Amino acid sequence: MGMDARRNRAASGRKARIPRWISAHPRSSRAIFAISTILILFGILGVARVTGSIDPRLWNLLELPLVEGTKNTMIFSITIIPLGLLMGFAVGWARFSRHPYLSWPATVYVDFVRGVPPLIMVMFAFFWLPTLFKGETFQLGLAFAVFALAVHTSAYQAEIFRAGFQSISRGQIEAGEAMGLTYLQIMRNIILPQTFRVTLPALGNEFALIIKDSSLLAAVGAAELVYWGRNSAQFALTNYGIIEWVMITWVIIALVYFVITYLVTQTVAAVEHSFRVPGLGSVAF
Amino acid sequence: MAKGDVLVVAGPSGSGKSTLLRCINLLISPDSGDIYLDGVKVNAPNIRPEWVRQQVGMVFQQFNLFAHLTALNNVTLGLRRALKMSRPEAEKKGRELLTRVGLGHKADAYPAELSGGQQQRVAIARAVAMDPKVVLFDEPTSALDPEFIKEVLDTITQLARDGMTMIVVSHEMSFARNVASRVVFMDDGVVLEEGTPEQVLVHPTHERTKTFVDKILE
Numbered sequence: 001m002g003m004d005a006r007r008n009r010a011a012s013g014r015k016a017r018i019p020r021w022i023s024a025h026p027r028s029s030r031a032i033f034a035i036s037t038i039l040i041l042f043g044i045l046g047v048a049r050v051t052g053s054i055d056p057r058l059w060n061l062l063e064l065p066l067v068e069g070t071k072n073t074m075i076f077s078i079t080i081i082p083l084g085l086l087m088g089f090a091v092g093w094a095r096f097s098r099h100p101y102l103s104w105p106a107t108v109y110v111d112f113v114r115g116v117p118p119l120i121m122v123m124f125a126f127f128w129l130p131t132l133f134k135g136e137t138f139q140l141g142l143a144f145a146v147f148a149l150a151v152h153t154s155a156y157q158a159e160i161f162r163a164g165f166q167s168i169s170r171g172q173i174e175a176g177e178a179m180g181l182t183y184l185q186i187m188r189n190i191i192l193p194q195t196f197r198v199t200l201p202a203l204g205n206e207f208a209l210i211i212k213d214s215s216l217l218a219a220v221g222a223a224e225l226v227y228w229g230r231n232s233a234q235f236a237l238t239n240y241g242i243i244e245w246v247m248i249t250w251v252i253i254a255l256v257y258f259v260i261t262y263l264v265t266q267t268v269a270a271v272e273h274s275f276r277v278p279g280l281g282s283v284a285f
Numbered sequence: 286m287a288k289g290d291v292l293v294v295a296g297p298s299g300s301g302k303s304t305l306l307r308c309i310n311l312l313i314s315p316d317s318g319d320i321y322l323d324g325v326k327v328n329a330p331n332i333r334p335e336w337v338r339q340q341v342g343m344v345f346q347q348f349n350l351f352a353h354l355t356a357l358n359n360v361t362l363g364l365r366r367a368l369k370m371s372r373p374e375a376e377k378k379g380r381e382l383l384t385r386v387g388l389g390h391k392a393d394a395y396p397a398e399l400s401g402g403q404q405q406r407v408a409i410a411r412a413v414a415m416d417p418k419v420v421l422f423d424e425p426t427s428a429l430d431p432e433f434i435k436e437v438l439d440t441i442t443q444l445a446r447d448g449m450t451m452i453v454v455s456h457e458m459s460f461a462r463n464v465a466s467r468v469v470f471m472d473d474g475v476v477l478e479e480g481t482p483e484q485v486l487v488h489p490t491h492e493r494t495k496t497f498v499d500k501i502l503e
Binding site for chain 1: 310312335336337338339340341342343345347348349350351352353362363366367395396397398408411412415
């Protein structure tokens with residue numbers, strides 16, 4: 001038996017073990033499975049609350065993380081993601097440019113930002129940048145800290161975009177030139193539509209990372225999920241001394257992160273799917 | 286060159302054939318010498334290269350179809366963006382051209398779904414769509430599997446019979462003999478020999494041409 005035949009049999013054998021309800025609709029059924037599991041967990045929590053089978057003290061511990069923490073984490077994420085995307089795109093384009101006055105500073109920016117721990121950037125932005133302005137406030141510092149995370153993710157996204165730009169063959173650009181298109185028309189009609197498709201999976205990955213990196217804002221007192229989680233955990237320990245409640249708090253917070261991240265990555269995957277073109281593939285989620 | 290002429294350029298690799306084509310549509314600016322299109326000197330500072338390129342079609346060795354566009358949209362992109370034609374008008378013309386290269390039924394296929402020969406025929410339709418004064422072919426069959434060479438050469442031949450002016454860089458000697466009105470042999474950036482296919486390919490005077498033609502025909 002040849003290697004190929006053996007490999008084929010191994011592959012089909014593996015395939016056969018995947019339940020039909022998953023193999024028929026891989027993406028949607030996985031999504032339904034994950035979302036319904038989460039909903040059931042939160043459902044149990046809700047039922048327990050109504051029937052009073054949860055200690056009201058535990059409920060009080062969870063309330064602020066679940067409500068305030070979730071809200072703020074989402075606000076930070078939906079600020080950082082588009083901001084980082086915009087900056088990452090601009091820097092990636094500059095890095096792709098043949099013009100050294102554009103590509104050189106962009107390269108320095110990427111190298112520098114990638115080399116600095118985001119936590120240090122957040123602290124620096126929060127404590128030092130506001131001193132340059134009059135009437136420094138917590139809000140201003142926080143805005144700078146959020147901006148610092150956008151800078152952090154933009155360096156990685158710039159590299160994603162650069163790779164996307166470079167993945168388009170020189171020949172296609174030449175074909176565009178040869179038919180009399182201007183640089184901007186080539187950008188708009190040939191390079192960008194392909195870059196968009198090729199970079200989506202990597203961008204979705206980066207979005208997932210930055211949602212969880214937004215927890216670094218807790219270090220400067222931003223009231224997001226981890227901040228409230230730490231608060232509640234400490235409260236549970238010092239006032240009730242129940243270590244299980246500490247665990248429960250963190251598990252719930254992890255689940256909230258999971259739900260937010262999963263929603264974003266599935267949205268990206270859906271966009272990717274609807275723009276799919278044969279041969280312009282990227283790795284399927 | 287006169288209207289309707291078919292000029293075949295042959296020569297060893299590195300002899301400057303592709304560079305010559307790229308100078309004609311100003312993808313490369315010539316170091317010396319001038320290029321005239323319809324009596325207008327085109328390598329002049331007051332001429333927009335885009336304007337020249339809209340009148341000069343080009344077909345590449347590697348097809349260079351736009352990977353994210355269907356065959357039809359590959360053909361109509363230049364019409365709509367460079368010539369500002371309306372979409373229905375451009376698509377009507379695009380479908381006509383695809384039918385002419387025998388691919389009317391593949392209008393909605395993406396490049397990845399087409400064979401090399403089919404891709405190159407779409408690329409020919411794309412180059413012809415702009416109603417160019419001349420079409421440049423840069424080794425249009427060199428990257429093709431042998432089984433697809435004929436369909437592409439037939440398409441180019443048909444185009445020549447329809448009166449299209451063209452410059453073809455090619456090593457397909459039978460194609461040159463049947464279709465070319467003139468053949469040019471280049472080596473090291475210089476035209477060594479020029480004349481009818483008979484003169485250059487059958488009775489070459491230059492030693493370098495002789496050895497090349499012999500090698501090709503082997």
